[in-house]
Amino acid sequence: MKLFKLSAVALFSALSIVSCTKDETVENVSLGAYENGFLVLNEGGNKSGTVTYISNDLGTIKKDIYGAENNGDVIGKYAQNIFYNANTAYIVAGGSNQVVVVDKNTFKTKTKITKDFVAPRYGVVVGDKAYVTNANTYSYANPATGNTDDYVAVINTTTNSVEKKIDLGITADRILAYNNTLYITEPYNSTKLVIVDLKDNSVDKSLEIGSGTNSMEIKNGILYMLNDNGLVSVNLSNNQLTTTVLGKDFAGAKNLDIEGDAFFFTVGTKAFRGNIVNRSVDTKEIFNYTSTSQYGAAYGFKVVGGNIFIADGGDFASEGKIFVYSTSGNLIKEIGTGIGPNGFY
Structure with a gap:
């Protein structure tokens, strides 16, 4: 423990x-x-x-x-x-x-x-x-x-x-910011990465990235995304695009989360790990949890501090659950939350 x-x-x-x-002073005062x-x-x-x-x-x-x-x-x-x-x-x-x-x-x-x-x-x-x-x-x-x-x-x-x-x-959905610029994607009706320049609050350009972009994260000046094409990255200094096809075994990959040199994602009820540096993926899942949810399997996902947190939406009418796993695949705890848990903060 x-x-x-x-x-x-x-x-x-x-x-x-x-x-x-970095300028804040940490004090032992309850907030x-x-x-x-x-x-x-x-x-x-x-x-x-x-x-x-x-x-x-x-x-x-x-x-x-x-x-x-x-x-x-x-x-x-x-x-x-x-x-x-x-x-x-x-x-x-x-x-x-x-x-x-x-x-x-x-x-x-x-x-x-x-x-x-x-x-x-x-x-x-x-x-x-x-x-x-x-x-x-x-x-x-x-x-x-x-x-x-x-x-x-x-x-x-x-x-x-x-x-x-x-x-x-x-269309617009997910949004991230980097160097006074917004990056926007949408998974259902767009194949573009929309880039908004905050100097004048206007669309600067859009890049063709493929359909189904469901999650994204910026690390070391590179924007990484998961979509129907696989793992897509954009170097934000020059907008150079790189796509790594994950293969048919990873169709429907979503919930990208990067921790150090590892990236994690889900396919259905399975969680996987890859290496973000050489863009390789372990073919064996970390775990495969049980879900009866028609639309809410792996509805939320977060990897932090050596643990994997996964949310299950259930029937979206009664209480959903979250599951806490170690990154080696051991179930640590199951917790009831509320209707349709979808994110960790």
Whole structure:
């Protein structure tokens, strides 16, 4: 257990690194009830999404901490993503067209941003601005413009209000930032990597990367993505594209997560590991967990501190679960969370 506790502490440090800078002084002062642990976002389906808190040692589990800390208030439908700005957390509720702003350590509400969002998806912070992708209308409901009306809402993090929109002219979902530039992908109706220059808040260019881009991560100036073509990377200094075909045994690969020189991903209920340097993949899975979910197998995934966290959506009507494995494939713990767990923070 001692080794696992060390890994759990590393987990929290890694999940929280986005809120720390080299100029900050670390003091042994409690910032709130949810400081020493990690969060699981539960989508919630037609009911409101919730957030589950789990302590670093996996011993303390608190469900719906947002409701508990805010007199039974709700986040909104289809909770999609959490992103951070220092000690502030932004929770995207796509089905309610709003972003809920809370203190990340106490989970007390700061405000709700309820204007200028239409089907918001993912967000990222650059400087004093937050950028949230919006799917807007969908092509099945609006064939004429459903694939061209997506945009990025720009939030002023001082006033917590949307101050402008960046029209993309293409579908948008995942978003990352690097060197004052946004990188945007969408898995269902786009084969492009959209690049937005924040100097003038406009689309600079788009690169053909292939269909089905479902996850992405930046490491050492290189953007790595998983899609139908395999492992795709873009050198962000010159936009040079490299594609490594993973092979038919890895069709449907998703949930890319990079740890050191290793990259991890899932295919169905199996978790795999590869080497990001030589772009090789171990053909033997790390583990294969059991799921009865029609649409929610490996619905969320995170690898931190020597442990693999995998979320299972279940039937999206009752409580889902997360499973904690070691990177050698041993099951450490199974934990009930909320409806449709989809991410770890």
